[in-house]
Amino acid sequence: xxxxxxxxxxxxxxAEEDLxxxxxxxxxGPNGYLTCDARIERAWAHWKMLxxxxxxxxxxVDNSELPFRLLCRKYGAEAAYTPMLHSRxxxxxxxxxxxxxxxxxxxxxxxxQFCANDPDTLLEAARRVEPYCDYVDINLGCPxxxxxRGNYGAFLMDKLPLVKSMVEKLVQNLNVxxxxxxxxxxDLQDTLNYAKxxxxxxxSLLAVHGRTRDEKDGKKIRANWNAIRAVKNALRIPVLAxxxxxxxxxxxxxxxxxxxxxxxxxxxxxxxxxxxxxFRTVDWVSDGEDGVQDGKLDQADLVVExxxxxxxxxxxxxxxxxxxxxxxxxxxxxxPQVRDDFNAQYILTFKFLYDMVNRLRELGVSRPLxxxxx
Numbered sequence: 001x002x003x004x005x006x007x008x009x010x011x012x013x014x015a016e017e018d019l020x021x022x023x024x025x026x027x028x029g030p031n032g033y034l035t036c037d038a039r040i041e042r043a044w045a046h047w048k049m050l051x052x053x054x055x056x057x058x059x060x061v062d063n064s065e066l067p068f069r070l071l072c073r074k075y076g077a078e079a080a081y082t083p084m085l086h087s088r089x090x091x092x093x094x095x096x097x098x099x100x101x102x103x104x105x106x107x108x109x110x111x112x113q114f115c116a117n118d119p120d121t122l123l124e125a126a127r128r129v130e131p132y133c134d135y136v137d138i139n140l141g142c143p144x145x146x147x148x149r150g151n152y153g154a155f156l157m158d159k160l161p162l163v164k165s166m167v168e169k170l171v172q173n174l175n176v177x178x179x180x181x182x183x184x185x186x187d188l189q190d191t192l193n194y195a196k197x198x199x200x201x202x203x204s205l206l207a208v209h210g211r212t213r214d215e216k217d218g219k220k221i222r223a224n225w226n227a228i229r230a231v232k233n234a235l236r237i238p239v240l241a242x243x244x245x246x247x248x249x250x251x252x253x254x255x256x257x258x259x260x261x262x263x264x265x266x267x268x269x270x271x272x273x274x275x276x277x278x279f280r281t282v283d284w285v286s287d288g289e290d291g292v293q294d295g296k297l298d299q300a301d302l303v304v305e306x307x308x309x310x311x312x313x314x315x316x317x318x319x320x321x322x323x324x325x326x327x328x329x330x331x332x333x334x335x336p337q338v339r340d341d342f343n344a345q346y347i348l349t350f351k352f353l354y355d356m357v358n359r360l361r362e363l364g365v366s367r368p369l370x371x372x373x374x
Contacts, residue, residue, distance in 0.1 A: 053079035058081055062083055078276075084139050141153060180206055184210060191231060206231070211224065274297060300331065310350075
């Protein structure tokens with residue numbers, strides 16, 4: 001289903017009386033909006049209605065589009081985020097709406113994520129996707145330079161009144177719940193105050209990336225699961241953990257150590273979309289690890305499955321090119337001439353890509369995915 005143009009500083013702890021924790025409040029306050037307790041109850045009711053998904057595809061710019069989400073869902077993902085959508089461009093550009101956001105009935109539960117810096121623009125975009133998703137998500141965590149230039153993502157951590165106003169605008173005007181995805185402040189108490197502010201504004205679910213805005217290299221800097229646990233303990237709404245998820249053992253340990261209600265994975269899923277089904281790449285198989293065996297699946301198999309989904313649910317070729325590079329990265333390192341031919345192919349076709357996979361197999365490349373024998 002593609003949407004057309006008609007579719008729709010916290011330096012001090014908050015005062016005790018300002019916290020969202022009064023059990024005696026009425027269901028509806030004097031302003032006509034749900035009180036804190038009622039919002040918390042509704043947030044949990046919605047999450048439970050969705051089946052309390054624990055294995056979730058994180059939002060990835062240009063990389064968590066419909067075919068990839070469906071591939072991950074086939075291999076164990078229980079929910080997924082769309083790529084980050086730019087709210088202003090989404091409103092103004094028919095092509096953006098028709099190509100950047102597509103979905104289908106199997107694509108649920110679904111978070112649709114927007115970046116924004118204006119409440120009214122964000123609301124207009126959110127209303128367009130509201131009928132097709134389970135949460136409208138606000139990107140408050142992107143740390144890249146483009147987010148700094150565009151005044152969105154993690155750079156709104158410097159403009160918390162604006163963040164609060166955007167959450168409140170959506171909460172007061174949408175039927176679908178509002179979620180947010182954040183990064184950590186260097187100071188834990190600032191992070192807790194930030195999270196409590198979002199909950200108080202009406203956020204129904206919070207995803208926490210366990211790194212700060214300046215900690216961009218996820219392969220070199222470990223996510224801070226202790227900080228995520230502190231956020232989980234401080235809030236009353238569902239909390240998701242993001243960071244350090246490389247295989248299912250990490251999922252288990254993350255849920256145990258953070259107490260989170262689910263985990264997000266991004267970079268590892270790009271290389272191995274079957275992660276949530278228990279498959280792992282050779283990089284994450286320890287020497288001498290007992291009970292690990294060839295899972296009779298490899299990344300070339302996954303590429304073929306992904307391409308077939310792209311034929312059924314078309315997406316821009318730049319997305320397809322990026323996924324093929326990620327999934328076949330190790331294969332290309334073994335046979336760089338195949339990678340060079342791929343990069344030189346200015347106009348891609350499905351025939352070229354299927355033939356390229358066959359060529360790699362004929363060259364004898366073998367990079368199996370492994371599973372633990374349970």
